[in-house]
Amino acid sequence: MDTVFHSVKLDKEKCLGCMNCIKRCPTQAIRVRRGKATIISELCIDCGECIRVCPHHAKSAKSDPIDLIKNYKYNIALPAPSLYGQFNNLDDVNYILNALLEIGFDKVFEVAAGAEVITGATRDLLKRGAVKKPVISSACPAVCRLVRISYPELIDNLLDLNSPMEESARLARKEAIAETGLSSDEIGIFFITPCPAKITAIKSPLTSEKSDVNAAIAISDIYPLLLQKMNRIKSPEKIEEAGKTGVGWAASGGEASASKCRQYVAADGIENVINVLEEVENEKLNDVEFIELNACTGGCVGGCLTVANTFVAKTRLHNLKKNLAKSCVRIDVESPFDELHWERPLEPHSVIKLADNVTDSMHLMNQISEMLKNFPGLDCGTCGAPTCRALSEDIVRGYASIDHCIFRLKDKMANSPGFDDEEIEDFMPIPFRDTNKEEKHDS
Numbered sequence: 001m002d003t004v005f006h007s008v009k010l011d012k013e014k015c016l017g018c019m020n021c022i023k024r025c026p027t028q029a030i031r032v033r034r035g036k037a038t039i040i041s042e043l044c045i046d047c048g049e050c051i052r053v054c055p056h057h058a059k060s061a062k063s064d065p066i067d068l069i070k071n072y073k074y075n076i077a078l079p080a081p082s083l084y085g086q087f088n089n090l091d092d093v094n095y096i097l098n099a100l101l102e103i104g105f106d107k108v109f110e111v112a113a114g115a116e117v118i119t120g121a122t123r124d125l126l127k128r129g130a131v132k133k134p135v136i137s138s139a140c141p142a143v144c145r146l147v148r149i150s151y152p153e154l155i156d157n158l159l160d161l162n163s164p165m166e167e168s169a170r171l172a173r174k175e176a177i178a179e180t181g182l183s184s185d186e187i188g189i190f191f192i193t194p195c196p197a198k199i200t201a202i203k204s205p206l207t208s209e210k211s212d213v214n215a216a217i218a219i220s221d222i223y224p225l226l227l228q229k230m231n232r233i234k235s236p237e238k239i240e241e242a243g244k245t246g247v248g249w250a251a252s253g254g255e256a257s258a259s260k261c262r263q264y265v266a267a268d269g270i271e272n273v274i275n276v277l278e279e280v281e282n283e284k285l286n287d288v289e290f291i292e293l294n295a296c297t298g299g300c301v302g303g304c305l306t307v308a309n310t311f312v313a314k315t316r317l318h319n320l321k322k323n324l325a326k327s328c329v330r331i332d333v334e335s336p337f338d339e340l341h342w343e344r345p346l347e348p349h350s351v352i353k354l355a356d357n358v359t360d361s362m363h364l365m366n367q368i369s370e371m372l373k374n375f376p377g378l379d380c381g382t383c384g385a386p387t388c389r390a391l392s393e394d395i396v397r398g399y400a401s402i403d404h405c406i407f408r409l410k411d412k413m414a415n416s417p418g419f420d421d422e423e424i425e426d427f428m429p430i431p432f433r434d435t436n437k438e439e440k441h442d443s
Contacts, residue, residue, distance in 0.1 A: 007061045007199035008046045012036045014058035021050040021059065022386045026270045026295075027149055031394070032384035042349075045145035046200040047270055047295045048304040061196035061305060064215035066222065069104050072188030072214070074180055076172045077105040078165065081112040081242070081250035082194040082300040083219055084320055085313030087230070091323055093247075094236035099229035103222075105190070107176065108239060112246030114168030115139075118161050119245055119258045121340050125159075126259060126289065132156050134265075134280060134288040137255055139163050142197035142295035143273060144206060144346060151277050152348030160207075160342045164249060165191055165198060169212035170339065188214045192222055194303030195296060207342035218305040244321035251314045252299035256292035263287060268294040268302070368392045375405050382406050 017035040022028075029043030030050060037058065039050075051059045069075040077100040084093055097108045118139070125131045138144050138158045147154050162170065169189045176187050191213045193199055199216040248254030252268035265288050267276045273293045279285050296302035298310035301317065308316070368389070375388040383404040385391040394400035403409050 004041070005200060005203040006039070006041060006044055006046055007063070007196040007203070008039070008044060008048060008051065009060055009062050010037060010039055011058050011060065014056050016056050016058075017384075018055065019381050019384075020053045020055065022384070023381050024049045024053045025386065026146060026274060028386045028390050030386070031399075033400075043149065045142050045149065045295075046197045047142040047146075048196045049270055049295075051196070051304045061199060061218065063193065063196075063199055063218040063221060063305070064190070066103070066190075066217055066225070068215050069188060069190065073186040074107075074176055074182055075105045075188045075190065076107045076109055076176060077103075078109055078111050078168050078172065078189060078191045078213065080165070080192055080194055080198075080219070080300060081110070081115065081247045081317075082303060082306060082313070083192050084247060085250060085301045085317040086219060086223055086306060086308045087227070088316070090316065090320060092236065093240050093320070093324075094238055095230045095233055096226060097239050098233050098236040099226045102229040102233070103225055107172070109168050109172035109175075110240065110242040110246070111164050111168045111191070112242030112249065114162075114166075114171060115164035115246040115249040115255070116242060116258075117167050117171070118164055118340070119255070121161055122159065122259050122290075125161075126261065131159065133290075134285050135159050135290050136277075136280070137290070137292045138346075139249070139255060139292075140197065140294050141201035141206075142195070142270075143293045145197070145200075145349075146270075146273070146295070147277065148206070148346055148349045150274075151281055152350075154277065154280060155346050155348060157280065158346060160345070161340050162342070163201070164246075165201070166205075166208070166212060167340065173212050190214065191216045192219055193217065194219050194300045194306045196305065197295065207344055207346055209343060219303070220305050220307050223307050240324075243325040245326060247317060247321055247324060250300050250317055252294050253292065254299065256290055259290050261290040264290040264292065266292040266294075268299050269297040270295045364396055367396045371395055371402075374402060374408060376407050380406075 015037050017032045017037065019032055021037055022030045022032060026047060026049065027043045027045055029040045031038050048061065051061060079096060079100065084090065084096060100108050134157060136154065136157045144158065147158060172189055173184060173187055177184060189212060193216045202211045202213045202216050205211045245258050248258060253266040256264040256266040265276060267273055273295060276291060276293060298314055301313040302310040371392040372389055377388050379387040383391050385394055391400060391404060395402060
């Protein structure tokens with residue numbers, strides 16, 4: 001059983017079993033049973049798609065409250081560059097950075113600056129040919145979790161560098177210890193996050209024993225506090241360090257263009273990400289050097305914990321970058337330091353283990369294939385599983401019965417005494433009723 005922390009939470013009291021989430025989950029991690037959704041922990045990648053599509057707000061992300069700064073002697077804010085796109089008519093990021101200090105942080109370290117460090121390391125690795133191509137960016141934690149679950153053979157293609165968030169936290173902690181003389185435990189580092197996947201990456205990291213980030217505050221939670229403080233700032237102190245290269249990471253294509261690759265692909269939105277990964281798996285993108293993938297539409301500015309319209313935020317960032325320098329000095333590293341790489345390799349995560357040995361697993365796989373023949377192959381979702389195959393797997397593993405399929409149940413009722421055709425037709429979901437019969441009856 002997977003014991004990993006998940007930031008995406010389900011409130012069953014609010015869930016009405018509407019089936020929207022099961023069709024959009026990229027890893028088929030959701031089932032609807034007895035009228036309520038259930039999230040399969042082993043399959044969830046915390047991408048936030050279910051939060052986005054749930055009309056009843058039954059899914060949410062568990063972030064940290066800003067009050068946690070009281071637990072540390074020295075607090076550092078790590079604003080994601082996507083935060084800059086949330087504010088209208090912003091022409092100077094120092095308003096945001098100063099507002100963070102006004103809220104109660106002792107220092108601000110821009111994640112955009114960490115992004116420029118990773119950009120420099122990426123360029124170096126690509127130049128030296130020290131990575132397997134096509135190189136897949138590892139900046140999006142939801143993509144990394146998707147790869148380890150659904151595309152484990154592509155793990156070697158992932159760029160084994162820290163995310164900008166983790167690199168910024170590492171550098172910020174190192175600088176704070178040197179400047180204050182405090183111990184690491186006395187320093188709190190808070191990431192201002194646009195998405196739940198990054199919260200999970202902090203609480204349950206995949207490529208390190210422990211994250212350098214202590215807590216994650218949702219952009220949607222801190223936005224009103226910042227707006228209130230920003231309106232009172234007349235002449236902000238200039239403390240920005242990142243340039244347009246790092247800030248550009250907030251939108252899809254920013255990381256790829258910064259890599260200076262001639263042949264790259266930038267895809268955003270989880271469905272497009274899956275399509276690209278399948279093409280890489282089928283060796284259709286061998287001529288591509290670098291692949292940037294973002295689970296959220298538009299990139300991090302499209303995270304479900306942001307407040308601004310994705311496309312409006314992208315335009316704001318584009319206009320903001322006109323006032324920024326090209327990059328900060330950190331990008332000029334000649335070669336990546338050891339600290340920039342993952343502490344440990346990313347391990348594949350097999351969640352479809354049917355048995356403890358190959359023989360029994362093959363037997364159960366054959367059972368799944370045979371069970372699949374009982375269903376119409378419409379993948380309608382009315383059974384509470386996303387596909388007919390998923391239902392077949394659930395049945396073989398003992399989590400469902402064949403009667404969960406509405407069409408099989410209809411056949412069973414048809415062969416039972418006491419039901420006529422009209423009663424059975426009324427039992428069917430509206431999309432699958434014989435409308436021609438209903439029209440004739442009405443006439």
